[in-house]
Amino acid sequence: MAAGVSQAQGSSGWSQRNWCFVKVYTDEGIVGIGEGSGWPRVVQTALEDLRAIVVGEDPANIERIWQKMLVTTMGNGMTGTPGSGAMNAIDMALWDIKGKALNTPVWNLLGGKMRDKIRAYGHAGTPERALELVDKYGLKALKTGGVHRTADKVEALRKAVGDDVDLMVDAHGPPWHSTKDAIIVGKSLEQFNLLFYEDPVPPDNVEALRRVQDNVDIPIAAGERHSHIWGVRRLIEEEIVDVIQPDTGRIGGISQMMKLSAMAEAHFISVAPHSGSLGPIAEYAAIHILAAIPNALILERLHDDVPARYEVVPEIPTVDGFIEVPDAPGLGVDIDEDVVAANPSHGNTSTPGREGDGNYEPGTWNEHVYVQTRYSRQANLRGG
Numbered sequence: 001m002a003a004g005v006s007q008a009q010g011s012s013g014w015s016q017r018n019w020c021f022v023k024v025y026t027d028e029g030i031v032g033i034g035e036g037s038g039w040p041r042v043v044q045t046a047l048e049d050l051r052a053i054v055v056g057e058d059p060a061n062i063e064r065i066w067q068k069m070l071v072t073t074m075g076n077g078m079t080g081t082p083g084s085g086a087m088n089a090i091d092m093a094l095w096d097i098k099g100k101a102l103n104t105p106v107w108n109l110l111g112g113k114m115r116d117k118i119r120a121y122g123h124a125g126t127p128e129r130a131l132e133l134v135d136k137y138g139l140k141a142l143k144t145g146g147v148h149r150t151a152d153k154v155e156a157l158r159k160a161v162g163d164d165v166d167l168m169v170d171a172h173g174p175p176w177h178s179t180k181d182a183i184i185v186g187k188s189l190e191q192f193n194l195l196f197y198e199d200p201v202p203p204d205n206v207e208a209l210r211r212v213q214d215n216v217d218i219p220i221a222a223g224e225r226h227s228h229i230w231g232v233r234r235l236i237e238e239e240i241v242d243v244i245q246p247d248t249g250r251i252g253g254i255s256q257m258m259k260l261s262a263m264a265e266a267h268f269i270s271v272a273p274h275s276g277s278l279g280p281i282a283e284y285a286a287i288h289i290l291a292a293i294p295n296a297l298i299l300e301r302l303h304d305d306v307p308a309r310y311e312v313v314p315e316i317p318t319v320d321g322f323i324e325v326p327d328a329p330g331l332g333v334d335i336d337e338d339v340v341a342a343n344p345s346h347g348n349t350s351t352p353g354r355e356g357d358g359n360y361e362p363g364t365w366n367e368h369v370y371v372q373t374r375y376s377r378q379a380n381l382r383g384g
């Protein structure tokens, strides 16, 4: 479904958003719901191909079905995020089916509760937005983005919300953000005691992330663009991150999330699932996982980004900064298919840069979002 245009204040023009939900039907009448991200319109095509592999299987055998999907798609090359997103959606629906069949919530199948409520954080680009989120949802953690005068932005947020609210910075891994710039920005942020500094360099450049980790005294977070446990293996095994941020829609499903969490636990790395472009079914799945794992740090949550979010499912509220873990069988949520039908998908790309600012104008800050720190360096990098 088309989820709409992000209304988040401070957003930089990421335009059309899509969500892809899947339903898996069983011959006993139980229906499981799942979500796949990682380019949802491509995931939809992958799901149609995977249908033949899944239909006829016993839905209780989740790992068997996952491995079968992996092996039967190997001929297409390495499993990237669209493939992993499709497997993710089916895996999630199978866990939902198992919970409903056994009349128990998914968190109970994952080992039971470590906690009754999950700490959430929101996105704030301005002090006004930060105060609005603190007031509305009681949030005690906020994240801001970008690599442009970041320390100034964080200083303004810190002044607005005080010392008891955790702040984070997401640099969004710009493909041409040099390692040196990532370290300069990071060092300018050390004074604010951030909860983490996210994707300071392109996620493809693990060696660069290692250099940032070695040179910046802020916990480093990354992992949202990767798929399955092999995608994040080096980040965890070489302790390049302090916080791992799997996307609950494209990491490969609840099964992969649990394996990843155990790998991270062995290295004393905490888990903070990515949301961003994700829809509300994956959010529910993340809540069940965070309820069960010991190393859950916090959940990224977009509360009021697009109106469709809580039209397609009932809202699970954030109260005093926390989300209460649901007790209904399975994931405890279903979609309103009329809302999906009323919002047909028609494209799923975005325009980097700020809308209306003359994107791609050569020699300007807007030439490309990824060259922002290469021009007017004194003005762009100073701050704090």
Ligand SMILES: [Mg+2]
Pocket (backbone or CB within 6 Å): 170, 172, 198, 199, 224, 274, 276
């Ligand atoms: Mg991010």
